[in-house]
Amino acid sequence: MNINFWLSIILLFSFESLCAQEGSESIPKLIQQKQYTEAISLCDQTILKTNEPNEKSRILIWKAEATRFAVSNAEAIKILSPLSKDLSLHDSIRYDASFNLGMCYYRESKLVEATNAFAQAKELSKKLYGPDHKAYFSCLNNLGQMYKEQAKFRDAELTFLEAKNLQFKNNKGQELQYARICNNLADVYCALNKFDKAEDLYQVSLRIKEKTSGRNSKDYSKTLYNLAKYYDALGKYNLALATIDSATLAYHNAEDLDLLKILDLKSIIYIHHEKYEDAEKLILDLLAKRKSAQQEHSSEYALSLMNIGFLYIEMKREIKRSNNLNPHWKNVSKSMV
Numbered sequence: 589m590n591i592n593f594w595l596s597i598i599l600l601f602s603f604e605s606l607c608a609q610e611g612s613e614s615i616p617k618l619i620q621q622k623q624y625t626e627a628i629s630l631c632d633q634t635i636l637k638t639n640e641p642n643e644k645s646r647i648l649i650w651k652a653e654a655t656r657f658a659v660s661n662a663e664a665i666k667i668l669s670p671l672s673k674d675l676s677l678h679d680s681i682r683y684d685a686s687f688n689l690g691m692c693y694y695r696e697s698k699l700v701e702a703t704n705a706f707a708q709a710k711e712l713s714k715k716l717y718g719p720d721h722k723a724y725f726s727c728l729n730n731l732g733q734m735y736k737e738q739a740k741f742r743d744a745e746l747t748f749l750e751a752k753n754l755q756f757k758n759n760k761g762q763e764l765q766y767a768r769i770c771n772n773l774a775d776v777y778c779a780l781n782k783f784d785k786a787e788d789l790y791q792v793s794l795r796i797k798e799k800t801s802g803r804n805s806k807d808y809s810k811t812l813y814n815l816a817k818y819y820d821a822l823g824k825y826n827l828a829l830a831t832i833d834s835a836t837l838a839y840h841n842a843e844d845l846d847l848l849k850i851l852d853l854k855s856i857i858y859i860h861h862e863k864y865e866d867a868e869k870l871i872l873d874l875l876a877k878r879k880s881a882q883q884e885h886s887s888e889y890a891l892s893l894m895n896i897g898f899l900y901i902e903m904k905r906e907i908k909r910s911n912n913l914n915p916h917w918k919n920v921s922k923s924m925v
Contacts, residue, residue, distance in 0.1 A: 615627050615630055615650045615654075619653055625654075627651075628651055628658060631648070631654065641676065641677065642678050645671050645674070645677050645681045648671060649667075649671065649684050649688060652667040652668045652688060661693075661695045661696050664688075664692045668692065669689060671685035672685040672705065679712050682708075682712055683716060686709035687706070687709040687713075687726075689705040690702045690705030690706040690709060691730075693705055694730075694734070699734055699738050702734050703731065706731040707731060709727045710731055713726075720754065722762075725751055725754055725755060728751035729748075729769065731747050732744050732772060733772065735747060736775065736776055741776050741779045741780050742780070744776045748773040748776060749773065755769055764796065764797065764800050767807075768807075770790070770792045770793040771789070771790065774786040774789035777789070783821070783822060786818055790814060790815045793811045794812070803837070806838045806839075806846065809837070809846075812835035813832065813853065819831060820853075820856065825861035826861075828861075829857055829861065832850060832857060835850050843877060843880075845881075848874055848877060849888070851870060852874065855867050855874065855892075856895060859895070859902055864906070867895075868896070871896045875889070875893070
């Protein structure tokens with residue numbers, strides 16, 4: 589074999605490596621442009637052109653991202669799960685795989701699996717970048733959410749507290765993130781009946797969100813929603829109603845699903861405040877809107893049905909307590925016999 593042969597082999601290898609590099613650089617752009625099928629195809633082509641395990645794994649993570657949009661989260665999990673467990677891969681690859689795996693499990697409502705994935709991502713991010721890095725903070729935030737949704741409130745409290753302290757310490761242009769952490773921690777304190785700590789955190793969150801997003805933003809509205817739940821739990825019904833009414837100002841479409849969720853809470857506050865006629869009118873309107881939006885098989889529609897049932901139970905109790913029924917209560921009483 590002469591030198592020209594070896595030169596041609598080297599040039600061919602260099603060309604394939606260059607093609608693989610160019611392919612890998614194009615994949616994120618295709619995903620950003622929502623060309624998911626093309627991205628998956630390019631991933632498969634690029635994987636064939638590289639023998640480096642970490643580079644192949646990086647491309648597989650992109651493939652998983654495109655797959656969750658083009659196919660399903662379940663198929664993306666099949667790609668990501670082996671990568672997260674492969675100890676031969678670089679920690680940065682395993683971190684990305686674990687974090688994305690947690691997101692996919694969460695979207696599939698597999699909270700235990702999501703918790704395990706985010707816990708692994710948290711440890712890897714701490715090892716790679718240190719506890720002051722935004723990657724570690726993101727893992728803490730997501731892990732806290734998983735604990736919260738599983739009603740593991742003590743674990744959620746400790747996790748959100750660590751995230752809050754880190755974010756306060758490194759709060760460089762990240763005020764909104766700090767506000768969200770305060771909001772999440774306040775929710776947990778309400779669940780733990782630590783109400784004295786909760787209101788202060790809600791107010792901190794509101795002040796920051798008002799400054800960064802404005803009073804009519806959906807972010808501001810979310811904290812108002814949680815604050816209204818807090819006032820309702822304490823029996824401060826007038827404050828709860830005023831707060832929940834303010835939360836609706838961010839929405840201009842009467843059919844917006846987030847607005848309907850806010851109105852669900854308003855109907856519950858009406859019931860607790862014994863404003864039964866207002867509650868009935870609102871819940872029936874919510875049921876009609878959800879039926880119109882073809883949500884009859886949704887958990888939200890079921891919630892509205894539960895609320896109307898709860899309302900009628902409370903109304904019947906009120907009738908039994910009353911010795912002098914007005915015409916409205918007599919009609920209601922007959923309708924519930």
